[in-house]
Amino acid sequence: MTLLQQTILYRVAHNYGGDDWQIILGAALSIQSFTLIPIWGMSQGLQPAVGTNFGAKQYARVKQITKFFAFGATVLCMIFYIPIQLAPQTVLSWFIKEPGIVNQGVSNFRILFSTYILLGFMLMVITMMQAMGKASKASILVMLRQIVLFIPLVIFLPKIGGLGVAGVFVGPPLTDLVVVVLTAIMLVSEFRNMTQLTVQGK
Secondary structure: OHHHHHHHHHHHHHHHHOHHHHHHHHHHHHHHHHHHHHHHHHHHHHHHHHHHHHHOOOHHHHHHHHHHHHHHHHHHHHHHHHHHHHOHHHHHHOOOOOHHHHHHHHHHHHHHOOOHHHHHHHHHHHHHHHHOOOHHHHHHHHHHHHHHOHHHHHHHHHHOOOOOOHHHHHHHHHHHHHHHHHHHHHHHHHHHHHHHHHHHOO
16 A cells, blocks of 8 residues: 555656655655654554453553553654754755755645644554454554545645645645544544443443
């Protein structure tokens, strides 16, 4: 899914902006991949903690652990989010040596990372779903983010309102915003279910 996602991103960016925008996009995606490494690490720690406690019917503990990890992941996201939003030119210049290309990409780089601060929460909830055996719900969220919402938005947004190449950078955060809302709804639903199971003693 990632291969398909990035192939389309690069192709649309080239169609609307040429080689320079492929360079900018490549740098932005590299930065995103790097900053997500510690978040994925946190998710690996969350999965056995949730799985063990859910299996032991310690539902209150599952909720407590999930909240703690979601908060921690959000704080971790802020560590990367704040410098990128405050000094995007500096961050981009670590990956791109041509100042003209860096200056060209600053605004859209900011847009691409505008919802990054929400990704920690999203990934922790998806991991919680997997750990609880709710793989179908986790898969729905992943498919929406990787393919179902993402690809149509990246393809069609550049054609709307003269967005052009900017639409390529608007598509991913818009996708994440929709998926985060759905993630929050699913989390509230799962927490309510666990509360009911606790009351029923199941």
